[in-house]
Amino acid sequence: MNELRPLTVSLKTSEDVVRLRQTVRERAVEIGFGLVDQTKLVTAASELARNTILYGGGGEATLEIVTQGERRGICLTFSDRGPGIPDVELALKDGYTSGSGLGLGLGGAKRLSNEFNIVSQVGAGTRVTIKRWR
Amino acid sequence: MNLSGKSQLAGILKKHEPEILADWTQSQLAASTLRSDLMTEAELREQSRQLLNALQRGAQEGQLNDVSGPQWQEARDLLTRISRSRAQQGYTPSETATFVFSLKQPLFARLRKEIGSDVTALADELWLTTTLLDRLALFTTERYQQSRDELIARQQRELLELSTPVVQLWNGVLALPLIGTLDSERTQVVMESLLEKIVATSAPLAIIDITGVPTVDTLVAQHLLKTVAAARLMGADCIISGIRPQIAQTIVHLGVDLADVVPKATLADAFAIALKRMGLAVARAGA
Amino acid sequence: MARIPILKMGAFLLVTIQVDMHDRLALTLQDDLTTRIVADRAHGVLIDISSLDVVDSFIGRMISDISKMAQVLDAHTVVVGMQPAVAITLVELGLSLEGVRTALDVERGMELLRLQVSEG
Numbered sequence: 105m106n107e108l109r110p111l112t113v114s115l116k117t118s119e120d121v122v123r124l125r126q127t128v129r130e131r132a133v134e135i136g137f138g139l140v141d142q143t144k145l146v147t148a149a150s151e152l153a154r155n156t157i158l159y160g161g162g163g164e165a166t167l168e169i170v171t172q173g174e175r176r177g178i179c180l181t182f183s184d185r186g187p188g189i190p191d192v193e194l195a196l197k198d199g200y201t202s203g204s205g206l207g208l209g210l211g212g213a214k215r216l217s218n219e220f221n222i223v224s225q226v227g228a229g230t231r232v233t234i235k236r237w238r
Numbered sequence: 239m240n241l242s243g244k245s246q247l248a249g250i251l252k253k254h255e256p257e258i259l260a261d262w263t264q265s266q267l268a269a270s271t272l273r274s275d276l277m278t279e280a281e282l283r284e285q286s287r288q289l290l291n292a293l294q295r296g297a298q299e300g301q302l303n304d305v306s307g308p309q310w311q312e313a314r315d316l317l318t319r320i321s322r323s324r325a326q327q328g329y330t331p332s333e334t335a336t337f338v339f340s341l342k343q344p345l346f347a348r349l350r351k352e353i354g355s356d357v358t359a360l361a362d363e364l365w366l367t368t369t370l371l372d373r374l375a376l377f378t379t380e381r382y383q384q385s386r387d388e389l390i391a392r393q394q395r396e397l398l399e400l401s402t403p404v405v406q407l408w409n410g411v412l413a414l415p416l417i418g419t420l421d422s423e424r425t426q427v428v429m430e431s432l433l434e435k436i437v438a439t440s441a442p443l444a445i446i447d448i449t450g451v452p453t454v455d456t457l458v459a460q461h462l463l464k465t466v467a468a469a470r471l472m473g474a475d476c477i478i479s480g481i482r483p484q485i486a487q488t489i490v491h492l493g494v495d496l497a498d499v500v501p502k503a504t505l506a507d508a509f510a511i512a513l514k515r516m517g518l519a520v521a522r523a524g525a
Numbered sequence: 526m527a528r529i530p531i532l533k534m535g536a537f538l539l540v541t542i543q544v545d546m547h548d549r550l551a552l553t554l555q556d557d558l559t560t561r562i563v564a565d566r567a568h569g570v571l572i573d574i575s576s577l578d579v580v581d582s583f584i585g586r587m588i589s590d591i592s593k594m595a596q597v598l599d600a601h602t603v604v605v606g607m608q609p610a611v612a613i614t615l616v617e618l619g620l621s622l623e624g625v626r627t628a629l630d631v632e633r634g635m636e637l638l639r640l641q642v643s644e645g
Binding site: 471 | 613629
Binding site for chain 2: 140174
């Protein structure tokens with residue numbers, strides 16, 4: 105079980121989203137997340153993966169097992185080379201959507217995670233990182 | 239005084255491992271602090287051997303004056319394991335730290351033998367070694383604390399599960415009488431188990447009674463509300479009963495839908511309301 | 526491509542979602558349901574999600590859309606069997622599924638549909 109190696113998957117189609125969900129679920133189970141924690145992480149991943157495809161023009165997701173002292177967790181990074189987000193604060197607000205979604209993706213993923221970080225540059229792309237700890 | 243680059247400790251440990259191990263084990267077995275009731279000679283020898291190995295490897299690659307680096311991971315992991323297992327066996331934290339401290343005497347004796355002729359080098363080496371072992375011993379006490387904390391947390395959880403059972407009052411009506419102070423974690427655990435019970439018993443109505451809870455802070459109130467919302471999404475309703483004036487303000491500030499709350503009511507009153515909602519009534523058995 | 530089966534149960538339609546859905550599958554389901562509601566003159570739709578261990582905003586949107594569509598076609602919708610972990614996550618996510626009635630299981634869902642239909 106070589107779980108310590110980071111895993112990167114490409115995100116281009118909605119089947120990729122389904123596959124990512126399954127992968128995240130498997131890893132979360134492996135390191136012993138409870139059911140609610142698993143579900144929150146998988147759901148956050150799903151939201152961010154969709155965003156990457158819908159607004160970022162496709163990209164990739166990286167899954168890494170992380171440790172902090174004695175506790176372990178999962179770190180997911182979603183990156184794309186899309187148009188970028190001009191106003192991140194606005195994008196984090198619930199209900200805001202520049203597309204046809206419900207506008208809950210970014211803010212929702214943030215609420216579902218223990219740590220959340222976003223870096224975005226107009227014209228260059230976006231990178232969102234979330235962490236959930238056991 | 240960073241002498242790590244010139245330290246001979248790693249080399250000496252490697253070259254004389256069997257002798258150092260033998261000396262060390264012997265002195266541990268002879269000590270008055272030996273807990274022969276908790277560990278066999280063979281186990282003690284094995285733990286000592288493992289630590290010497292990990293020490294040797296750490297000293298080889300890493301800084302002697304800083305044990306937080308990756309080269310010392312093996313030693314830290316080993317000491318964590320030892321600390322945990324000793325805690326479980328009933329060793330005191332001092333006894334576990336003494337295990338590390340007890341290495342000083344045989345190790346110093348060996349250093350004196352190998353470097354004795356060079357007084358300055360010996361002094362430096364002794365200093366490095368003693369501070370290294372001090373740090374590692376402190377590490378074991380920290381780990382000991384941590385594992386005790388985890389044990390207490392686990393016991394609290396188990397006690398919690400026993401003390402807040404979800405009760406089925408009637409076919410389709412569950413009750414969760416909460417007693418004592420609620421903290422965020424406890425509330426989450428309890429609420430999750432309520433939702434699980436709702437599914438398991440297919441109960442569309444749950445009464446959460448907080449008569450026995452002296453204070454409810456904002457965080458706990460939020461958990462309560464999230465539970466009510468989650469239950470609703472699942473197809474069940476929650477009634478919160480037993481709210482006292484002190485708690486009422488917190489709840490109102492959070493924008494609770496008052497239809498979910500039965501203020502000043504006891505669990506019994508809430509049950510009566512539940513029956514009514516289900517279209518049931520209690521009647522005397524006919525003569 | 527596999528489709529999600531739609532069963533007729535009296536005046537109602539029952540959809541049991543058991544797979545992790547990707548976009549096309551979800552859209553096909555919506556189309557199929559619309560067609561069947563009209564074809565079978567169904568008064569209600571029961572969506573069983575007891576096998577779903579994840580519901581994200583996309584699926585949530587799909588469920589809302591189905592409910593609105595059904596309403597336009599004069600049919601009621603009830604979603605049943607949501608798992609606790611999913612419910613807790615949806616609350617945190619901020620998804621309210623407003624306007625969608627829910628029930629614990631298929632049996633209670635049917636009861637609810639009958640009640641709604643009789644109320645007009």
